Amino acid sequence: DLHSAIERGELSLYYQPQARIDRTITGFEALVRWHHPQRGTIAPGTFIPIAEESGLIVQIGLYVLEQAARELASWQSVLASDAAPFVSINVSSRQLDSPDLVEAVTGALSEHPVPVGCLHVEITESAVMRDVARSQDVLKQLKALGCHLALDDFGTGHSSLSLLQRLPLDYVKIDRSFITAMSGEFSGESMVGAIIQIAKILHLTVIAEGIEAETDELRLRALGCQLGQGYRYGKPLPAPQWQ
Ligand code: C2E
Ligand code: MG
Ligand code: MG
Numbered sequence: 001d002l003h004s005a006i007e008r009g010e011l012s013l014y015y016q017p018q019a020r021i022d023r024t025i026t027g028f029e030a031l032v033r034w035h036h037p038q039r040g041t042i043a044p045g046t047f048i049p050i051a052e053e054s055g056l057i058v059q060i061g062l063y064v065l066e067q068a069a070r071e072l073a074s075w076q077s078v079l080a081s082d083a084a085p086f087v088s089i090n091v092s093s094r095q096l097d098s099p100d101l102v103e104a105v106t107g108a109l110s111e112h113p114v115p116v117g118c119l120h121v122e123i124t125e126s127a128v129m130r131d132v133a134r135s136q137d138v139l140k141q142l143k144a145l146g147c148h149l150a151l152d153d154f155g156t157g158h159s160s161l162s163l164l165q166r167l168p169l170d171y172v173k174i175d176r177s178f179i180t181a182m183s184g185e186f187s188g189e190s191m192v193g194a195i196i197q198i199a200k201i202l203h204l205t206v207i208a209e210g211i212e213a214e215t216d217e218l219r220l221r222a223l224g225c226q227l228g229q230g231y232r233y234g235k236p237l238p239a240p241q242w243q
Contacts, residue, residue, distance in 0.1 A: 006059060010036060011033070011060065013067050014238055015029070015071075017233045017242075019228055026086065030064060030071075032044050057094045061104075062104055069087075073113050090123075102141045120148045120149070120150055122150045122151075124153050124157060125157030126157040136167060148171065151172050155178050171205050174208050178191055189223070206227065
């Protein structure tokens with residue numbers, strides 16, 4: 001089914017806001033959804049692993065890139081007078097390994113007039129760790145195209161501090177499990193505080209993932225976190241619902 005999902009137009013992007021801790025929206029993360037004719041809407045957690053295994057992720061990744069650039073370009077014309085919002089796409093390890101990624105991003109950016117710095121790319125630690133030297137090279141090239149780069153799900157993979165230093169990153173996204181742990185475990189809040197401090201030393205902007213409660217927001221503000229993403233600021237929705 002996944003093979004023909006793209007041709008049948010069953011994939012679409014939902015956008016979840018990323019906001020300053022004062023709630024001003026700064027941009028959106030593009031999250032893919034599969035609208036299956038029999039099964040209904042399928043979350044990426046179910047089909048991305050299958051797509052990774054089968055190699056279909058490369059094709060899905062191209063769709064995500066094209067669609068995000070197209071929708072972002074149309075947003076720019078709507079919001080011309082305000083500060084330009086960014087759109088952040090997720091890139092998987094297979095895509096990072098593929099020799100075509102940089103070319104595909106170049107193509108999408110030249111086809112759709114997106115301001116420099118408004119297309120963000122998220123990669124996970126485990127994707128980067130497969131081949132650090134190659135990842136470094138690809139990320140440098142993406143950076144040269146004007147993309148901003150975020151390390152996704154930080155803390156759940158190898159969490160190597162040297163990675164934070166060696167990669168040309170702009171953002172670190174603290175995984176939702178750490179944000180959830182702040183209200184439970186005694187050490188939870190200190191862990192998040194420590195990650196924020198390390199990020200500051202390395203001049204990286206922190207995005208806290210999965211902020212749901214006001215108490216999370218207040219704690220994060222006190223710890224000096226700049227940006228957040230989570231149901232508190234909005235759930236993922238199709239683009240027209242944000243316009
Ligand atoms: P992610 O990149 O870490 O995206 C954040 C996930 O957390 C999203 O799930 C989002 O809906 C969910 N989330 C955000 N805020 C909250 C909150 O306050 N509470 C809770 N409980 N959840 C929250 P989603 O959309 O199901 O995506 C899951 C994962 O699938 C993503 O995690 C990402 O790794 C992957 N993914 C999504 N779209 C793509 C894509 O286009 N390409 C690739 N390669 N992976 C994708
Ligand atoms: Mg992400
Ligand atoms: Mg994440």
